[in-house]
Amino acid sequence: MARPQGAMMRLPAPLPEGLSTCFSLADAIEQGATVSRLRRDDLEIPFRGARARVGTDPEGLSRAEAEEADAWRRIRAYAAIMPDHAFFVGPTAALIAGLPLPAGLHRELHVGVPSPRTAPHRPGIAGHRVRDAAVRVVKGVRIADPVATWVSLAPFLDEYDLVAATDYLLRVPRSPGNIVPLSRTAPFATRELLTRALTRRRRKDAPKLRHALSRARTGASSRPETHMRLIGIDAGLPEPELDYDIVVDGGFVACNDMAYPDLRLAFEYDGAVHRDKDRFVHDIDRSTRMHDVGWEDMHLATPHVLGDPDEGARRMVAAYTRRSTLTLTPAPRFYL
Numbered sequence: 001m002a003r004p005q006g007a008m009m010r011l012p013a014p015l016p017e018g019l020s021t022c023f024s025l026a027d028a029i030e031q032g033a034t035v036s037r038l039r040r041d042d043l044e045i046p047f048r049g050a051r052a053r054v055g056t057d058p059e060g061l062s063r064a065e066a067e068e069a070d071a072w073r074r075i076r077a078y079a080a081i082m083p084d085h086a087f088f089v090g091p092t093a094a095l096i097a098g099l100p101l102p103a104g105l106h107r108e109l110h111v112g113v114p115s116p117r118t119a120p121h122r123p124g125i126a127g128h129r130v131r132d133a134a135v136r137v138v139k140g141v142r143i144a145d146p147v148a149t150w151v152s153l154a155p156f157l158d159e160y161d162l163v164a165a166t167d168y169l170l171r172v173p174r175s176p177g178n179i180v181p182l183s184r185t186a187p188f189a190t191r192e193l194l195t196r197a198l199t200r201r202r203r204k205d206a207p208k209l210r211h212a213l214s215r216a217r218t219g220a221s222s223r224p225e226t227h228m229r230l231i232g233i234d235a236g237l238p239e240p241e242l243d244y245d246i247v248v249d250g251g252f253v254a255c256n257d258m259a260y261p262d263l264r265l266a267f268e269y270d271g272a273v274h275r276d277k278d279r280f281v282h283d284i285d286r287s288t289r290m291h292d293v294g295w296e297d298m299h300l301a302t303p304h305v306l307g308d309p310d311e312g313a314r315r316m317v318a319a320y321t322r323r324s325t326l327t328l329t330p331a332p333r334f335y336l
Helices: 025-030 063-079 090-097 146-156 159-170 191-200 206-215 223-234 277-292 302-307 309-324
Strands: 022-024 050-053 109-114 125-130 135-138 141-144 241-248 251-260 265-269 296-300
Touching (some): 022 025, 025 050, 050 063, 063 090, 063 109, 063 141, 090 109, 090 141, 090 146, 125 146, 141 146, 146 159, 146 191, 159 191, 159 206, 159 223, 191 206, 223 251, 223 302, 223 309, 251 277, 265 309, 277 296, 296 309, 302 309
Parallel strands (some): 109 125, 265 296
Antiparallel strands (some): 022 050, 135 141, 241 251, 251 265
């Protein structure tokens, strides 16, 4: 029977309070939701047997942030119905764990099961049989351990991005100048653990992983910083110091993403955070302190590193060549 013209649609009944943003049908029904309530259009169906509340993402997100939010909504939805023996792997596990990734890797969620169990196959899910993976819980969902996640990333990343993921796992956390104590001081994985994963069994992607591991370093703090280093090296620059503290007469001056101390030359990647007003002023003061003690700092941004790496390389080589021709005087004493 058609609803009379002008009649208002009845609002959906409230869902049980115990249900989160994403949930399984089984949990909802167990907590008292009716089947008809679970068919209302304020809920979407990301996977059969799961529901997600509509309109829960914040507004004003960038394209990358929107992609990540969409992936997380599907992760939460599938986690609600995922078999107990399954866990996320590949780009999905990397996203959950916070590894740096390029855009466009989350059209499907990647789910692993211990070999020889049958991998899941359904729309939106790419299933994988996995050997030698320990499982841990991160942000409430099950994922492969850091080493197994690293191995499973190889088919999805190019050289620079696989090196960036490796850098992330190997990085030893520290604060600039070691001034602020940190809650975590150990890396997520060691070079020895990653090497052992490649020698434990034959792997199709072992050469690619081994090459990425050979180029990885412990001091890069972000994906663009890794790209900046590799761009410079592949353009002919020598290996730089990473996460380098400038200290003069015992006084901390600045910490640099990438440095050539013998030339007193530093390279910095300036991401979106540097557009903040307070950070902008901080960066000006920091550059002034560096110049006062005889250092030059060159700043690169996303267009020079991820957009047009040839231009980034040109600028880096030009700065290095210019400093190489200078006769540097002894560094001025640091002033307080």
